[in-house]
Structures are given as C-alpha cells and as structure tokens.
Amino acid sequence: MFLKEVAEQLYERFGSKLSDMAIVFPNKRPSVFFRRYLGGQISGPMWSPHLFTIHEFIQLSTSKLPADRLMQSFLLFNAYSEVMQASGSGATTDYERLFSLGEILLNDYTELESNVVSIADVYSNMASLAAIDSGFDYLSDEQKEFLQRFWSSFSTERLSRQKEKFLHLWQKLPAIYQRFAELLEQRGLTNTGTIYRDLVAGRNDTPGFADAYDKIIFVGFNAFNRAELQMLTKWKQAGKALFYFDADIHYLEDSRQEAGLFLRNNLQQFGNEMEASNSIRQSTKPINIIAAEGNAAQVRLLPQLLKQFPTLNSQPERIAVFLSDENQLMPVLHAIPDEVSQVNVTMGYSLSHSPLFSLVQAIIRVQESLAQHNGKRVYYQYLLQVLQHPYLHDNKESQALVTEINKRSLISIPAERWMHIADKRLQLILQPVEKSAMLIQLIKSVLEIQAAAPTDNALGILDNQLITSAYFQLNRLEDLLGQFSYALSLPFMGSLVLQVLRSVNVALEGEPLKGLQIMGLLESRGLDFDHIILLNVNEGVLPGKAAAPTFIPDSIRRAFGLSVMEKQDAIFAYVFYRLLQRSKTVHSLYNSTVDDNSTGEPSRFLAQLEYETDIPIRKDTVDIRVNPEARQPIVIPKDDNIMQRLGQYKGNLLSPSAINNYLECRLRFYFQHLMRIREPEGFLDEIDARMLGNILHRAIQYLYERLAESKAMNKSVTVTDIETMAGWTGWAVDRAFSQEIARDPEQPIDYTGSYRVIREVISVYVNEVLVHDKTYAPFTVRQLEKDVYTTVTVNPNGKEWKIRLGGIIDRVDIKNGVYRIIDYKTGKDKKEFKTVEELFGRETKERNKAALQTFIYSYILRQQFSQAVPVVAGLYDVRNMRKEGLAFDWRFKVQQGKGNQVAVDHDRMDEIIGETLPLLQSVIEEIFDENIPFDQTAITDRCQYCPYQTICGR
Template identity: 30%
Template sequence: MESFLKELARKISTEPQFEQLTFIFPNRRAALYFRKHLAEVITKPVFAPLLLTIEDFIASFSNYQIPDKLELVHRLHGVYNEVMRSHTEPFDRFYFWGEMLLRDFNEIDKYLVNAGQLFRDLRNQKELDASFDYLTEAQKKFLLDFWNEFDEHITENKKQFIGMWGKLFALYEAYRNQLQQAQLAYEGLLHREVAENIGSLAANRFVPAQLRFVGFNALTKAEEKILCHFVARGSQMIWDGDEYYVNNKAQEAGEFFREYQQHGILKHTFTQNFPSNFRSTKSIKVFGAAQPIGQAKLLGQMLQEELGKGLQPEDTLIVLPDEKLLMPVLYGLPPQIEKLNVTMGYSLGNTSFFNLIELLVELQLGKRKEYFNHRPVLSLLAHPYVIAADAALANTRRKEIQKGNWVQIPANYLASAAPLHRIIFGAMPEGLLPYLQRVVREVGSLESILDLDREFAFQFIKLLNRVQDLTGVQTADASDRKEFVKSMRSFLRLLRQLARAEKIPFSGEPLKGLQIMGVLETRNLDYKNVFVLSLNEGAFPSFGGKGSYIPFNIRKAYALPTTEHQDAMYAYLFYRMLQRAENIFLFYNTETDQLGQGEKSRYLQQLIFESGLKLESQVLHNPVMPLAIEPIVIPKTREVQEAIMKLNGGNTYFKGISPSALSTYLDCRLRFYFKHVARIKEPDEVEDELGARELGNFLHKVMEKFYKNLAQRKRSKQVEAGDFADALPAIDKLMDEVFAATYNMEPGKKVEYEGQSVIIQQLVRNFASRILDYDKELAPFSMEAVEADGLLHRVKISHAPGYAVLGGKIDRVDRKENVVRIVDYKTGSDKLDFPSVASLFNRNDKKRVKAVFQTLLYGFLYQTNFPLKANDQMVTGIMNRELLFGNAEFGLTLNKQPVYNVLPLMPEFSTHLTALLEEIFNPEVSFDQTQDVMACKFCPYKSICYRN
C-alpha cells in the first residue's frame, strides 16, 4: 500500500509550479520523507518546494530565541526567589517545581488562556464566585466542585500552597517580562505572541494560497489561530486520517477531526472523504511475553524469522512506547540488520554513565579524611566501565576488601597505577565538577568500550559543562564537612533531575535500514511492517500526565489539556501507525503489577474486540505454577567419595577437618557438603554493622600480639603480675598496629579512628583490658600456646581411606600448677551448660551447645598432641562477656554443675567423635537437608535449597 506522504508527493507533482509551494509538517522527519518521495516521483529537474516544521514556521514570525530547558528553569528560579522573597528555594530543590511551573506557563500560553483570571481563580474562592459571569454553567460546576472538596480537606501544606498560588500570576508576568527583555522565550510564550499578532506579523511573509499544512491532528489554540489565519486566506489543510475512527464517534482517535469538522474555518478544509485504509487486508499478530525484556528477546526472534521470509529492513518500523527498552532491543537485533536509525530520545538517566556519576558522588560523600566507605567502592569496582579499564585489578581489589571485611578503605590502596582508578580514588582538589569531567573523559577514552558508550560520555560532558556554565555550581570546601555534604547532596539531587530529563539525540541513516522510533515520531510515516512493543496500560497510554499546579477541574474549565486529551491523541497515533501497514506485530507484557500495569492497552483491546480485523494471538510463556520442592539428597558416588577423602588434607589455610566443619555437619549434612566437599565458596560480604566476627578478629590479633611480644621480651612462657604494669598503653599501640595492617595503611602513619572504627577500638580496648585484669589476678601462670595451629590428630575409622584427620587452632592454652586451661576468646554470650556429652552430637537437639562441643574438641586435640601428666587436670572454657564483665566462673557446667576437669569426659567424647567421623566417610550415608528450617535462616546456600 502506498504511504500517505508518497501519495501526497505523487499528487503534488502534477500541480503546476508546485515548487513555489511551502509545506508545513508536524515534525522534521515527515518533511524529510516527503522530500524523498517527491524526488522519486519527479521526472525532470526542478527546484524543490520549501519544507518547514510547524515550530520553524511559527518561529519565523518572531525575533525571540528559545533557550534550552535548563536555562529557562534557571532564569525562572531567579525570578521566583525575587517574587517569593519569604519562601526562597535553592536551585536543586526548585528544579522539579520549576520544571512543572514552566510546563504550566507553556500550556497556558499555547492554549491562549487568560492567565490573570486563571491564577486569581486558583487563589481565592470569593474572587472565583465574584467572577463567575464569564464562565459557562459547566465551568462553574467544575470549579465549585473542586473548591468545596478542597475546603473539606484543607491542610497546612495546602495553606502554604494557596499562599504561593496567590503570587503565581506575578511570577508569570515577571518571568515573561524578563525573558522578553532578553529577546528570549519559552515555546508557549513565542507561540502566543505570534498567534495574538498574526495579522500584522504575517503581512508579506508568505502567500497563503501557497501554504500546505500537512498531517496535523491535535492543534493547540495558538496553532489553531495561526493556521486559521492562513486557511481563511486560501491555505490548504491536508489531513491524515481514516474513516474507521473519524466517522465512528465511539473511537477517541477521531475526536479532534470531528471537532475540526464543526469548526467555523477548518470545516471547509474537509473537502474529501477519509480513505478506508485501516480495514484493508492485514496480517496482525499479537504476542504476550513475560516482562519487558521478554518482549525485546521475542522481537529479535520474530525479526530473525521474518528476515528469512524476505522482510526488508527499509520497510520496517519498530515502535517503542517505553524508551527503557531501547538498549535491550538494540542488543537483541539479528546480525543481518546492518543499517538502522533510532529516532527517539533516550534519557541519560537510563545509562550506565548516570549510575557511574551517582556512585562517584556517593563515594565522595562517604569519604572520611583518607578513607572511603566500602559500599560505593565495591559498587564502583563492579561497574562495567571500571572493569573495562582493568578487570584483573578491579576483581582483585574487590575480593581483598570482601575477604578482609574492610568497612573503611584507604584511598592510597585504591588509587593504583591504572589511570581510571587513580582518578576515581585520587584527590579532588579542584572541586566536584572537574573531578567528574576527568572521570568521564577517561572512560570515554577507553579502547574497550563501545561507540555508544562514547556517545554517552560526550553527552554527559556536555551536560556537566552546561551545569557549570549556567549555574556556576561548586561544592563547598571539604574541610567544612557539614557544608561539603550539603552541597554534594544538592548537586546530586540536581544532576539526577537533569539527567533524567536530558535526552540523547541519536543519529543514523534516517532514510535507510530498520527504523526505531518513539510513538510521537511516527506521525505521518507509514511502513509495510510495523512492530509495536509495550502495549500495556501505563506504557501506551502512560498513566496520567506530568505534574501540574493546575488541578484537573480547573484544566477542564479552562480547556487546558487533560488525560482525556492525551488519550485521544495517543489513540490517533496508534491507529494511524497501523492504518497503511500490511504486517503488524504487537507485543504486550503478560505480568500484571498492583497498579494495573500488565493489563493489555485499551487500544489493543479495542483492536481485538471492536475492529473486526482478524488477529492471531499467542502468549509465549506458561503460567508459573508452584512446584513441590523435592528434598535435596547428595548420594556418595565415587566422585563424591574422592572429594570426601580430600577433607583430610584440608585447604591452603587449614589442615584437617576443623571443629567448625564438624559443627556444620551436625547442623546440616547438605551445608557441610556444599562448603567442605563441593567447596562452593560462600559469598564474601562486608559487614557494615559491628559484627562479632570483626570485633573478634581484632581482639584475637591484639591478644596474640600482646602475649607473643611478652614471651619474646622475657624469653619465657612465665607470666607474672608485674608484667601488666604498662599493659593498657601497650594494648593501644597494638590496636593501632592491627588496624593499620588490616586496612593496608602506610607503615608509621598515625592511625585516626572515625565512625565505627572508634567503637571497635573502644570495645576491643575494654575487652582486652578486662582480660589482662583477669590474667593479672590469675598470675603467676605459664602461657603454653597463643593462636596454636597445626594441631592434627588421626582418628582410625572403618571406611576408606581408613582414617580421618582432625585439625584445629586454639586461641590460647595456659597452665597454672597442674591445671591446663583451653581458652577460646568470644565477644558474644555463648551458653556453656550442657546436659550430656551425647547431646553435643545430637543433630535433632535444637538446644545443642555448639560452644561446648568446640572447646571440648580443642581439649581433645591438645591432649592428643601434648600428652598430659598423670596428675594434670584440664579445664576448657570461654573468655566472654559473662566471665569478664559478670560473675561467671571459667569453665563448663554439666547439668548446672561446674566441670573442673574435662579429662574424665574425653573417652565418651572420643567415642561419639569417632562415630561422627565414621558417618561422614560412610558411603551409605547421603548428604541431606536438615529438617529444622529455622536453621536455614542465615545459611548462605539457602537459595540453592529454595529455603529463602
């Protein structure tokens, strides 16, 4: 079927002296295609007629220039603060409201509304009642209904809003005056000035009989007045519609045409019946797919199939109502499509660059002197652009930070030789904007990124330069922390708004290859093959409109655009893009959310139930049915048995089967399998909050250093009461050493504690000092071992390989006279009372005391490695809160009775331990899940078992 523009070109080419005509189109693309079609039908050399967009046509009558939106809002902000002197706002907080005000001013002028009257009506109902003479009864009802409801629900915020409304007209007038003095205007202001003075402005500018207005549908009042001026003097309107929706009053797509058919001037331009293209033979296929990304993937598959059937990319259009689908669609296109053109704006806020910029600001916000917070650091090291700069370095740094649980990370550790890393984590002496510009330029220069990423970089540099030039925004000096954070957050808030509003103007082959467009860009264009995605409520049409100071009722009364206007406009665009197409592919999301998004678009429903056209429908996903979760059981196959035998060798950090591994086995055989047999690594995560692990690690290292230094200094294991005379300063020094080593600080550099590190330092200091106080009272005693590792013991078993190797690392072993103490440092409050030795091995006992099991196993290992004398006794226990800060005694309790010697318990303990090891190596006992689901709550493997 011939397209609307080609049909028009063929008709125009037969007119005499058509080169003297001027054609005005809704957009530049329609003019471009018309020029192409005109060249195709003209057989002899002629001058081309003048082709203009409606914007260029109207602007030609004015000397005003239209700045970009950022400048317009920035100028409005200055006027706002002058008018609203008692309610001034910083620019970053004003931008959202300023953008909304600008939209309202724009619409007021485009629809030629009496601004003074409207703003007075908004301010005061008494003035509204007194001014009812100029309104119709319907308009009065709209306004009264609104104000009655408003009075009943008035709040303090609304009172403030009313006060501001009272000054809106003054703001409107002052803003317009300031712009006009600078020979500037927003679009609505320019249109209004032209419309209200078109009689004098149009004199001798254009010959009305030579003007052709092509393909218009929903005109603003200003456009209508301008066009009517010329139509009344001989200009022609060339409408682009279809009888299906124009002649059917139930179809909102034809609403504006039916309105113009009754118009005093425009009705004379409807000289012919509308064609009936929509009802022509078409192939229409409707596909339901799960989630937007499912639609993008399905589109790629369908294009692949259709290309195999002879589809020509030049005859094909993809319409994306949701711009977020642009990237998934581009990545999913078949490789045969070599040329394509994207004609739609893509928000900078949807790009990876925007995410990078946000992280960079968050990085600086979280910086404390020479340290960065781990959260933005880890996010940056995982960012695709940082990985593109040096993947190995980024991954190594990320693993080291997670493994070391570094909450605060030194800048010099991160600012490595890689240029991008050096810029990101280096100093920022010149301020935030130059810092961001340097990062973006460096990313843009990376060889490994795509051309599309370079375009994003270019657009961000432009935006940052524009912000700098226009606002002169600067972040406060970092020495004033409070003001620095405030200014950084203000900048980030502004940048987020600007990036989301800024559209990337893609460029490509406008007349060649596959075409990808937004909905508005399809006006007047026709393609043989049309693919439309996101045909869901909330996407096409989108929910409601943009924010406005003017409520719906007032808009209705003053004939300003409402959601009804938007629905009618988008209905027209929907039917218009299909009316001349031959092969139509429509996609919708089958997943419905709480807001109703996921329901088929009303336009799609109309097409299915009202059009009478034959459609093929297919839902390309099966409903998700909850499946019964089968228990996971890992039988001990030959491969699994071979892996089990490797347990005896341990790993690079630890030899043998550890007490914690045995405890894990008792908790859940499957977790033991995942961690120690299959060796599925648990994800390393940095703990923000003070956890027992971080606190315990610092305490262990400090106490280890203290007693090893003491033994080295004295060259003796003996500990005397006098050894604790200057213990506290020594602890402080050791704490600094441990902190500096943990966070890779420069040797000899003074350690400064900030934030949570202050709390850690104080807690470790308190624990360490209480341990030393306790030891001072215990002295004299002998420190037999500190952080003793390499303690191994081979247990004979009946299954291959015939033995099991136990390994352990004991925090501390000391001796006083004939009593050997096995000491474990704990910062928590572990229970140490148990009912029996057998209970420690009972996996079904939810009250199984793990701490007792662990300390007895340490005692067992020590005893087997260092045989005791005949009269020796052994006490195992924990130095924890209860012992150090309470009244507890060191050691275990069996049924509430103190255990002063655990050696009599060892034979029974050894029997149960051997049975446990026999089970682990027994090929007949599979690895299965625990029945206690609550035990899975903090298990890192719970997602594998579907217990999350």
C-alpha cells in the same frame, strides 16, 4: 502508505508549484519519508518544497532566538528573586531549591502562553465568587463552576504555613512571569509559549513570514493547542492553508471513540484534502495479543518474532518495534538478532536512565569524598562505583584495586593506592578539583576521552549520542554560570549538574530510511509500517497514568480549556489506532505479571478492538517454563583421587571443627576441607556472627600477647594485670578489626554505620571477659590461639591410617594445678548435653558442637602431658556473662535423671574423655573408609545458612 498518498496527490495537484509551498509536519521524522516519496513522483527537475516541523514553522514568525531550557531556568530564578525582594518577602530560597519547582513553573508558563490563556486570571485570587462573575465574562457557566468548586475548598483560616507560602508564591507568579518575559526580551530571546502568544496577538516581529509561501500544507496532525487553532483558522479563511489528516471512519463516526476526539473537531473546522479510510472495520488481518510473564520475557520473545518477517533482511525499514516504556530501550537493543545489520533508533531517551548518568553521578560522589578528606582519601563505595563502571571496568590496574578493596574490606582508600593507575579517565576523576566550578570541566574531559573510543555497534552509537547531548548541556551550564556569577559549593554544583542532566530527554535520531526501526509511539505520527511489534501494551502504560507535572489543578485546567488526562489519553488512542490502519501484521505484547509496577492487564485499547471491531484477535501466552524437577542426590564416591586428597591429614591437622562439619553433613566436609572451596571474596560491609566472633577472639589474643611482652608468660596474671589490659581494650579491638576486616592490623578502619555499633558491642564483650578473668585471677596463661595436636591411628578396611588430630585452642590457662580449655562464643551455644553419644549423633537436630569440640581438645591436651593432669573444658558465653555470673565460666553441665544437672569438673572430665575417644575414632575411621561416600545430610534445616547451598541445590 499515508505519506506516499499525500505526496502523490500534492504532486498531481500542484506539480512544480510545490516549490513555492510550505509543508508542515507534527515532528521531523515524516518529512524525511515524504521527501523520498515525492522524489519518486517527480519526472523532471524542480525545487523541493519547504519542509518544516510545526515548531520550526512557528519559529519563522520571530527573529528572536529561542532560549534553551537552562537559560530560561536561570532567568526565571532572577525574575523570582527580583519580584520577591521588591514585594518585601526577600529571596526566600536559593537556585538549588528553586530548580525543580522552576521546571514545573516553566512547563505551566509555556502551556498557558501556547493556549493564549491569561496568566493573571489563572493565578489571581479567585476565592471571591463575585470576582469570578465580574472578571471572567468569557468563561461558560460550566467553566465558572469548575473554578468555584476548586476555590471553595480553600479557607485562609485553615491554611497551614506551607499552604500560605504556596498561595503567596501563586499570587506573585503573574509578576514573576511578566518579569521573566522582560528578561528574555532584554537578551533578544524568546521561548515557545511566547512565540505562540505573540503570533496570535500580532506582536511577532516578522508579520509577513507566511506570505513567503503560496500555500501552507499541514500533514498528519491530530491535536492542536489553542494558539495553533486560532492561526490555522485565520490561514484557512484566507485560503492559504490545506490540511491532510490521516483519519479512519471507525473512530470518526463514533462520538464516544477517544481516538477521534480531536480529529472530529479538526475535520469540521478545517476539512480534509484526503478521504478518510475504512481500514479498521474492513480489516481481516489478525492482531496477535501476547501475554508475557514479565518485561524480560517480552524482550526474549522479540528475536523470534523478528525472524518470522520475510523482509527482515531485504527491507528491515518496513518493520518497527514500538516501546511504550522507554526503559526497555537498552534490553531491546541487546536482544536484536545478529542478522539485523542496521538498527535505527528514533525516540526520546532520558539521560538519567543511561550508564553515562551513573558515571557522572559516581564522579561527583568521588569528588565530594575527596573534598571531605582534603584530597587524600576517598570512601570505598564511591571509588568502586567508578572502578566498576561499564565505561571504566576493563582495566587491569583498576580491577586489581577492586580486588584489594574487596579482599581487605578497605573503607577509606588513601591516594597512594590509586596513584599508579594509568587510565587517563581515572586519573582525572581521582584528582581533586581546586574549585567547584572546575567540576564541570573535569566531567567534560572524561566525556571527551570516552567519546573518542571506537564504536561499531548500535549501543556504541547510542552512547555517543548521549555523550554529545550531555556535553552540550554541560557547556551551556558552564557558560551560564559564568554569566550569572553564582558562588556555588561543590555539593551544590554536583547537585546542579545532576539535576540538569536528569531533565535532559535525548532525541535519538538515526537514518530513518535504513534498518530496523525502533521508536516511541509518538514518533510514529504520519508513518506506516508493514510489520509492527508493540511492547508493554499494558493498562497504565498505554495510555499512561502519569500526567506532566504541573501546579495548575485539574479543575482550573478544565475551566481554562488546558490539557487534562482525557485529552492525553485521546492523543495516545489516535496514535495506536492509526498504526493499525495500513499494517500487515501486528503483535502486541504485554506484561501479565502483577507487581508494584504492573497491573498485569492488557491496555484497554486492545479490549476495545476486540469488542468494537471484527478484526480477528489471536491471543497467546508466553511464560518462562520452570520444570520443578527434584535434584538428584549428590553422592561423591571415594575414588583414588579422593583417597589421595584424604592423605593430606597424615601431615595436616584434622580439626575438631572439621569433624563437626562431617557430622553435620559429609558433603560439606568434602567441599570445605577436601576441595578447599571458599566463598568468593567480596566487600564486607556487614559483619556477620562468624566475623564478630573472629574479631573478639583476635582482640583478646592481642590483649594477652601485649601483656606477655611486659612480663614472663609463666608468671601469674593478676588483678592488676587485668586492670592494665582494660585500658588497652580500644587499641585491641581496633587492631582486631583491622586484621579481620582489612587483613592488616595497622590499617585504620573508618567506623561508620554498622561498624561503629559492632565496635561498641565487641568492646563490651571484651570488657565482660576481663571482668570475669579479674574475678578468677590469679591464673597463668599457658597457650593462646596455639595449635595443639596428637596422632590417632585408625584401621578402616584393614588399612592403617595415622592421622594428625588437632587445631587451635582459644585459650589454655592453669590455676591450682587444673588446666582450663576455654572456648569463646558469641552465638547461642548451649552448655547442656544429655550424653556424649548424643554429641556424635548425625541425626540430632540440636547437637552441641561446642561441647564436642572442647572435649576433643581436652583429649588432645591430655596426650601432650606425660601423666594424667586435671583438665576441664569451659565456655565463655560472652553474651550472657553478666547475667549468669561465675557459675558458668569453666563448666559444662550434663543432664542426668529428671531435672538434675551435674557440673563437669576435672574428675568428671576423665570419664567424658573416656566416652569420647572410641566414638571419635569411629568417626575418623568412617572419614577414611573408601566404601562410605560423601553425601548430603538428611536434615535440611542445616542447609539454611550453609555456604554451599547453591552448589548443593538445597
């Protein structure tokens, strides 16, 4: 192990004198392991050497405190505003608009300072090549060529207004950065980039900080920035610095191997106190490359791989799982087998990927919705996001409210609906803040309560770390807003909170000496493990395609020696190869699925291993096996229990729609009408064709019922009456919406999005019905959405069944002694049919269900009168009323011969009913025949929109 070897060599070389030395590491993790290994070497008492990360050590060069990111962001905005106003441009933007841009500017500023690059040179107007020749003598010809190539693509005449604004900002950036540095200085603050530049320039206020140590020992480094290189060179020449690089001959001797890009220069410039290994070329231990179909398949394979390691229980800290993609952290934690008692997570994790961030987001949306409704109502989506959040969903009161919102499709929820909820967190969230500044305190209070919840697992500990980081950032934001006194609106405050938290990358630090190790690749620097599992070793992920956001173009970056993509690739290449040097087993998994987020190809690092080394490569594929076995047909025999259920129709109504369902599919009839299986209730934010029809039926019902209250129903409906109802259309549609959507006709509906469109459509349909009725008037409405029934006797297998056949007819009216049965339809129902027998055809693909339904109702209605009365069945096709006029209003047309259509008037209806009755009795008899089971339809097209499709498997 590298750190153990370093500890042994240092103790052997310096003994107790190590106490007077500083040992510097790239990051914090290696120092913990180094201290452990050094302790194993010491035979007597001695002071520990001083252990630092590189940033901690450089920080010793100044007495100024480092400004955190939020403070820098606010000071940069102040600097920007002052410079722009002084130049006569004015403050052209506000803090909210500058925030994201400011984050990039701060990155660029830190990089330029850390690499000791002249900010004025980078951002000055370099369009003039003469200026380049005279002002940049320190640049090589190649670097000047880079600059010329970039700036020659700019022409002031061709620039758009946006480019002009950007170039204007670019020209002002040196002044902005200078003022920013002055504002930091005034507050006694600094930042990482400034520390580096001051140290190189000799402006640091503690110049003798390095003299406190006999030696400065740098362990496990790879890439240095330019300021570090200058300082390390100075200390090396003074005989003060020693270097322990972890290197391997394989990538050192090959000048084309990117893993050695930085080390080859470092060894030449600083030397190495440790001999380079030859582990990679001499390795005979195979590397397992596993192709998995999807990220989920990689995670599912993880427990199986972990259980192969004999030290999983005895020495889990010698096993490491590396995540190339930090989004895999949560799934990996869930996949850890139960026998792993301790897990140590050490990696950066974006707060924006956590449940905590989604909670804060939901809180802000609820508060904004409350503000829009004066604290009295909240939009349902935002309330549901809070009530169903993983932190808050385990609450009976809140879940009861969720059920009510979904069941009644409540759009805007009044305060009285949630006032009874006892959960303190929900009480806080649903209490509107008086001022926008109070939003931060509200979120902090919720986090305080959440942090107090007991946690006894890795996920709970992770949540607490995220909450602590978020709480700290909110504290800082609250403090800074108080210092700078910005007047912010609630939406802006919410946006600011989210932007601040979104930029937080939480350093998850655990107990590194215990438990299974889970970390990002960069956290592995200096560390060695016996068993390694790498996830998402895909091209485009390792190394990554995305570079850090910057406003400095690639050509300029190359000219000034700043970081470019190749250098980033080289850093990851070194980290990857170094892991292979001392490990006993390596499993590299990659996603073999090609989609928008994955190339489906393994990282080129794996291909390089195969072609550049003699390391045995074992390739395997893990897929999600899908055996496409045909489902067995579902057949439900009519046993005693089923026959008993069928007995309900001796009292309950067997409706024409149930008969239609039976003819469409016997199994659907069984699920819907016998077993009463209903679709799960959920929020109805999109209105389907069925719901649209229900609202239309209900609106027309309300209109005629209101008319009935003002006059006796047996009186004729006149043209004047219909004109009166036309004025009630909006009231009826709103009431129908409330009844069908919210199950309460008095519940107001917020007509937003598709609801507003559907309301207008239904209003048009209702008015079309009234226009048609006005033309048909006068008439008398006899029944409106009322049950009608008759008794039918059948004898399947010699057993007599008296069945109540009936249902709800949309409307029955009478004019000139003729009864009309009217069915409202909003779909694509046709009025034509060839024969009555066809209406009962189970194998007919386009069977006219609407026609059969009205004919059955015609028969039932006739049975309610003592004598044969004239009856016709009609269809109000509301979508085509205006186009088809009066010819379609109360007639069905039956196809006879070639091209001839005959209207079904009341004379023809007697014949239709006569043909319908025996076929109807045959179907009813089949339903109650215990020898005929309930099975699936053979026409699978009918299964496309069937609500039981999932159960059936079609």
